[in-house]
Amino acid sequence: MIKLLIVDDSKINQVFARDTILSHQIECDIDLCSNGEEALKRIYGAAYDLILLDIIMPGISGVEILQKLRETPPDHLPKIVMLTNINNLNTIRTCFELGASDYIKKPFEDVEFTSRINSIIREIHSDNERIANLKVIAEQNQALKEVNQSLKEAQYYLLQKEKLVAIGELAAGIAHEINNPLAFVMSNFEMLKNYFTDLTPILEGIKALIDEQCKDEMQFNRIKTMWQSQDVDFVLADLPDIFSDSDKGLNRVAKIVQSMRNFARVSEDEVYEFVNIDEVVEETMLIVNNEIKYVATINKYVQEGPLIYCNKGQIEQVLVNVLVNAAQAIKAREYQQLGEINIEVIMTELYCEIHVSDNGTGIDTAHLNRIFEPFFTTKPVGQGTGLGLSISYDIVVNKHNGKLEVQSKKGVGSEFVVMLPILTNEVGDK
Template identity: 45%
Template sequence: MTAPASAPPATAPDAPQSLAGLADLLGDAVLLLDADGTLRYANPAAHELSHRLAPAGEVGPGHAAQWLLRLLPDGAIHEATQQGRWEYSTSLATGDGGETTLRIALHGRRDLPPAQRDGSCFAVIRDISAEVRRERELQRRHTELQMAYLRLAGTQEQLLQSEKLASIGQLAAGVAHEINNPIGYVHSNLGTLQEYLRNLITLLDVYDRAVRGGGLPEETVAEIDELRARFDLDFVTQDLPDLLAESREGIERVTKIVQDLKDFSYTGRGEAWTETDLHRALDSTLNIVWNEIKYKARVEKRYGDLPPVECLPSEINQVFMNILVNAGQAIVERGVITIETGHADGEVWVRISDTGKGIPESALPRIFDPFFTTKPVGQGTGLGLSITYGIVAKHHGRIEVSSVPGEGTVFRIVLPVRQPREAPAGG
């Protein structure tokens, strides 16, 4: 592909005049090539494109468009003459640090009768940089829209989740209130029954001593002894107080669970910031989720001294619930969940650690993202930790996590003792 010594005329003698005249008007570069790749014709746009794109000093004194032939891969002309058309795109770096993209199409000479076809072809080169930039910009905006949609969907899902929890909380609070009434009188009745039983057992003891002291017919004494043996009265009088004590303890536990449920479920738009005992909040939440973890984990509490913390109690309860449930689910067989607390420099911290399977290092940066979950499909929504993160941020706190696969995970929640107050206007 050696350039001729001087530039040929704009239209070669053997190029059809009609095609050459049309090509001269086109904005795309048009080249006419022989079968061996010799350049026979180039329109003005081809010369202009070569001068614009060729590095300084690479366009010789001969045919400027000759430089464009370097863009054609080996075998391209042969492919075009055989198939009738060949096309590809290439990118070139420009001197200003930018990039130019060209689309090159080779067309076999179909304008000649078959007998006159000599293997020559046309090359049409178009600068598609603007199209590529528009496409990239559209792709960028499409990606931004997708991300915005995902954020919006996440926010919507969190709102739905919050509304759902609020509805469940209102329902639970109502149920707890209804349960409290029968529990109250059963507890009271058990106390009264325990007192009655104590009096009856005392009376039976006195009566028994009287029987043993004589004064009753032998037949009557024998009948009493027979009934006493049949009803196993000695065992009953010993077991009844224990039964009643256990029943009262059970009722008291139910009362505590119901109260914890009321405390946990108290939520709503009108909930006020309240000074809260976080240890009581932790115990209440543990009572609620105990059924989720009691078969898999032993809970160890290492509570420090905490001042009352200004917070939204129901939301902080939800934070503890999400982390405790996750800790229980992370333990495959038996393990330990440890809860530690402390405070310093106007902040309190709650550290919840487990001996579960841990979180892969690659997943740690994403665990607070909406809809991200490491649980199997159908076992998690991917919203629990996202909501947890949002609640802690709302309280001007922070949540930290560390994990070692196969050893366990540690969540550390840090909250200010007092919420920051907004500065007065103009202050």
């Protein structure tokens, strides 16, 4: 309904205008006002659609009210129709220049008065409809922009997913190719160690015999010189350490290759098995080692407990996401030295809890309740799809009946807690 204010110092004019409007069933909510001061208070205090404003009034005139409204527009600027009994065209022109929409001469003539009021009201309805349509269009445009952005992000994610699938398959293939030569290198290396172990006492015996039985001083000196020039004593003493270090290195390579094969393989969603969480954590640490080693040190504590019934590949994926996020948070803080990531596995009566904490940048409180939403990210465009934690939440909560919680303080760090139920069945039957 149109909200209308009649401003006139004549009560007769106020009542005539009001009664004429009501008698012609023009739907309005009408207020009356007798002076300019009160009119300004009402205009700035309420949202009027139409004001019938007398030009000449004691105190603040209608022209002065127009000037005031032009200088300091109210939140809702109304249509203004001037009421006048003067024929001064300059004054009328000034009113139009200051924003008046029309004028009506006094004394009022019924037909002219109602036709002009109806015309202005039609304009108001038309303007309101146009504004409403523009608002709807703006909302639709905004919605389309958001949908378009979501589609772009979804497309970006799908492209990244395709790349990850390709990389995963490539990694699995490379791991398989590396595994075969690695196997025979390790086998040959083991044989070489055995040969050395067998030959060492023989070489030592030969040296002893030469020392004791060589009668030809020239020949003895020649053999001794050769032995010393080749530094055989040092070689015999150093070879066990070389074998030990090489053995450790080969075993580590073998572990990394096996971890890559386990992580890169296509994992069936419904394949659940009993796993040792310590092994899952160790494999994950090997996978993300290159991402973290130049950023932070990792401290690990695992409480012994039962095997956990889960999809191993999916839980490794969750831990990879959480650990990589922790490393990125520490990197963003730009420490002069390495940051710190703590992994602690605690067994409770109902859950196996994997706590991953860091001393990175932390998460703003306003974002904490949104970090598990799909496509939500605080990272710059192109540096994050906003799906890592969303996927992790789905894996832990929906696929494993567990919980994924986070605590964080801006500038201090974050702690993610993956809680997997300690069960003997049912999870794999989902």
